[in-house]
Amino acid sequence: MSVRVALQSPTGSRSFLERGLLLLVILIFLEGTVLTLGAASSPDISARDNAGGLHDHQGIEGSYDRTNYTYTKKAFPVLSLDYHHIQVPFEISLWVLLASLMKLGFHLIPRLSSIVPESCLLIVVGLLVGGLIKLAGEEVPPVLDSKLFFLCLLPPIILDAGYFLPIRPFMENIGTILMFAVVGTLWNAFFVGGLLYAVCQIEGTNLSHVELLPCLLFGSIISAVDPVAVLAVFEEIHINELLHILVFGESLLNDAVTVVLYHLFEEYSGAGEVTPMDVVLGVICFLIVSLGGIAVGAIYGILAAFTSRFTSHTRVIEPLFVFVYSYMAYLSAEMFHLSGIMALIACGAVMRPYVEANVSHKSHTTIKYFLKMWSSVSETLIFIFLGVATVAGPHAWNWTFVSVTVILCLVSRVIGVVGLTFIINKFRIVKLTTKDQFIVAYGGLRGAIAFSLGYLLDKDHFPMRTMFLTAIITEIFFTVFVQGMTIKPLVDLLAVKKKQEAKRSINEEIHTQFLDHLLTGIEDICGHYGHHHWKDKLNRFNKKYIKKCLIAGERYKEPQLIAFYHKMEFKQAIELVESGGGVKLPSAMPSQVSMQNIQPKKLPPPVAERALPQFTKGREEEIRKILRSNLQKTRQRLRSYNRHTLVADPFEDGWNDFILKKQRMIELEKKMTEMSNYLTVPAAPPDSPTMCRARLASGSDFKAEKGGAKVIPDPNAFYNIKASSDGIPTIQVDLASPKSPDSVNMLDEFSKWGATGQGLGQREGADRDEDQGLMMKPSSAGKGEKGEEEGGNKNPGLMRCLSDPGPSNEDEEDEPFLP
């Protein structure tokens, strides 16, 4: 039925669309059937096992058809089916595969994913799969088992969120976030629980068996805003940073409140009453749960940072430390019934600056990729499982209860947000407007955490568990479908400020730091211990003691401004190479700057260049040609934004940025031909594919011009802050195709640039450039006047770039990758 409906969609490019839909449906069907098979075979196997246990198993490949013990010789089984052997991992893999294929499928159909958020589609898929399984007559496996959810599915998402948490806006708004998280959740819980109890007591509904405490418990389960759902929906609406961090931060921090309330009410539901003493204990418990969770996370974070200090010789396992320590932080917190989510967030946030300073580029990329990958798969699986669990039931539908729940949740959320904002605005410098309040209220989505908490309830203590579960599921569906689908048009309608796609310029960076110092000074003059005072103190403490312990080598002395500057220069250099070969850069370019510290630190997301330079007509034509050829290839890739595309790092800019940079580079090239200080090398033809796609073969090198024409100080030379290097080994840069339709691929290539750690410099021949891209080998001879600055052989930063050959050394550097 659904197949037929799907096939009749009257959109353009019908064959492609139809193929996509057909693929989707077939996949769902296949998965359903195999899972049915799996479900079907398990009872049989268990029966056979019981029988087989009485006999000796003479080897795994024996057939199970032994009815008599006397062994009669059969033909040697050449091929046999043993599903039981691999059943569990096989099913897990099938589910993961289903989730991933669904994700693929949705992005093949662009219109669909722009109307309906992904989370809704995934729930629908889950419903379909569950329905298929049920139709086949088998029992739907209880996939959203609480243990599985809390121990396997949730941690990756939270770790991803915590590791990449934008610390500055989070800390600036921490007061507001805490108010919403703690007070808001408490308000919601009691409001919903209390009023629900009142409604239950009304005659007419047959709900009077529901006591107060179970109601309050239900209220506390349902009132928590869910981070998974919020992330999934908010990622697609590109809302401005403030609102995003408010809702998201709230969803993370309310975990502590939920944990405490849940345990409190669960414990005392049996007893039937809660004394004031219990309330006091509850408050103390809350403090312990939240602060304890953060402390556990911070300890593990510091341990991880400390460990990463010593990993310079075993780079390949660096990412593992990040993951394992974080997971252990989560498990340790869960062991003591502390807030695991807060532990994970604290662990990720604490370890990140130090780990990033210590690990190699490849490890950094790996960490990022793995986190994004796992969190993406987890999120998909959670939504699918929600759908399946809905079909699985058991359900106890009660119109009154469910509808009152849904209405009350909405009402309490709105009242809570409005009331709290009124109080909060008295203390904020930048007030929250009505629009902001609306988005915060509307963005309070419920999700799988609520369901899992409900699922955990004991059937004996809570006979109304099924009714609760039904209500929870309905509420989740309502928020995810209705609110999730409508929030995007509402955001557009209300003209809420969107995320600013602006890259931080060096001006901003310098001036912001200047202003920070200024404000700290003014606060000191006023004798006021304000925001800046404490921040300054923390920074000093950090610099003086902590960085020394946790960061390897000499890097801890590097000021943030320098790192930022390096990164910008480096990025520009890469793009210059990409855009057209050996174009000379003006003296402001990375020539004189030490490039040793190219670690990506946390930076705000990048953006397109603001100022576009003016061109001559000829240049314009050239640029248009380039743009045309490039843009065609990027059209496929730029379709849908997703947080799981790693565009949050300056090394991994979007394609738009690249093109604009390219324009700028060409303009700079023009500028440079006017300055005749140095050699200019004719640029490679703009769309030479070999230029862009050739991998570097080892061997060719280019030396800096030695004396001869007046040169800018050797760009190849490495300048250390303290020590510098001599005879730096050859660095090779991979110029793999930036035009591949696979954004991930491109990003990966960009990060390989990072591994080389070198700015641009002079080159000798254009032809060499075309084939081999950029290959830099600083020559000891050509250092010119800067030679004396370079000393020892050990350039620690460069060593860090180079000492990580990755898992296999060979295939990256030697084979030219030509189309």
Place this chain on the structure above:
Amino acid sequence: MLLFCLSVEMGSTNSTLSKIPNVEELMQETGFTPAHIVRLYDRFEALDKEKTGHLRPQDFGAINRLAMNPIGDRIIGAFFSPGQETVDFHSFVRILAHFRPADKNRPKDPSMPEPVNNRTSKLKFAFQLYDQDKDGKISRAELLQVLRSMLEMQVTEEQLESIADRTIQEADLDKDDAISFEEFRKSLEKVNIDHKMSIRFLR
């Protein structure tokens, strides 16, 4: 009892206020409330150890934390008008008024001068801290000085020069190799100055 405390409080406020000459005019100009003025006056008196009614650079220098600040001396210098050796309370308050959070709801009165704590004034104040020779532009040398003091000897001269070059190149729209106030303002258009340059208690 409470009323008594309140009245004592009000009384002391009033008495302090009466000590300050032209306090009405000051409040009008800067927008501070009486409570703020009193607080600032107390601070002024605490800094003014010799009770001369004026502050000298040494009085500012006595604040330890300010000495640690990379641009501490610039900030101190900003309080003193050119040619003046001392700062009286009025100038003190006027400078600090720049850091009040902006009043969003004030009606725009064209006859009144621009309030001293709006975005432009705040930026102008910051700009003047860069522009020591008061020629209306941040030259390369001035920028280099600022960078040098902020980066505290951790970088080489070449690095500083590169950064300065890059900064000017990015911000300089009329290509005069210096950053004018308009260019300065434009480069900071994405930064929330109201938030960044406001001190909460000066509300």
